[in-house]
Amino acid sequence: MTTVADTKRSDVWLGCCLLGLAGMVDAVAFIVLKGTFVAFMSGNTTIAAASLAGGDWHFVWLTVLLLTLFVSGVVCGAAISRWGGDAAHRTAMVLITAVTAAGAAVANTVSETAGVIVIAFAAGLVNAVLASNTDVHVGLTFVTGTLVKASHQLVDGIGTVHPWAWLKTFGYWAVFAVGAAAGGLVYAWWHAVALIIAAVVAAVACVLPHRR
Numbered sequence: 001m002t003t004v005a006d007t008k009r010s011d012v013w014l015g016c017c018l019l020g021l022a023g024m025v026d027a028v029a030f031i032v033l034k035g036t037f038v039a040f041m042s043g044n045t046t047i048a049a050a051s052l053a054g055g056d057w058h059f060v061w062l063t064v065l066l067l068t069l070f071v072s073g074v075v076c077g078a079a080i081s082r083w084g085g086d087a088a089h090r091t092a093m094v095l096i097t098a099v100t101a102a103g104a105a106v107a108n109t110v111s112e113t114a115g116v117i118v119i120a121f122a123a124g125l126v127n128a129v130l131a132s133n134t135d136v137h138v139g140l141t142f143v144t145g146t147l148v149k150a151s152h153q154l155v156d157g158i159g160t161v162h163p164w165a166w167l168k169t170f171g172y173w174a175v176f177a178v179g180a181a182a183g184g185l186v187y188a189w190w191h192a193v194a195l196i197i198a199a200v201v202a203a204v205a206c207v208l209p210h211r212r
Contacts, residue, residue, distance in 0.1 A: 033066075069118075101202075143177075150167075
């Protein structure tokens, strides 16, 4: 018999796996794309606006493409969640794995830049899955919001019976940071092979227990 506690625990494990995956691919993207992201759209928006003002059309078009792919991934994930029925979660996770694997294949055989850009779609899908299928109610790649929420929980917990509740939310930020560090280190050692490892992480997330 699956309890509420078991369900919440499985949500946390799934959330941490997806957070680590997002951090890993975002770090690789930052290196390969020379300062742009596949999962951090606030950063891409700032870069797009600043590049437009400065007339740097390469970064304007690159960030607009990344934003478009990311939003398309979120929309696709939301549509799967709404109309996919009982198979929605599994369908979304398989699609995340397939797109990440496709990006890794392109990066390792054709072009690192093209492969990383493909993964922006998967990053959008990851955000949709975490938002709609788990109890990890923080913006996946909006780490500023995660830190703000943890800070509020820290203050709200003072003098209560749960003074350490903020550590759980802060932990999500830490998982993202560890994933990013791992992505950066693996890329430094093995270059685009880092994306193959990211695809393996996505495959592992496919088999984790999840809330139906």
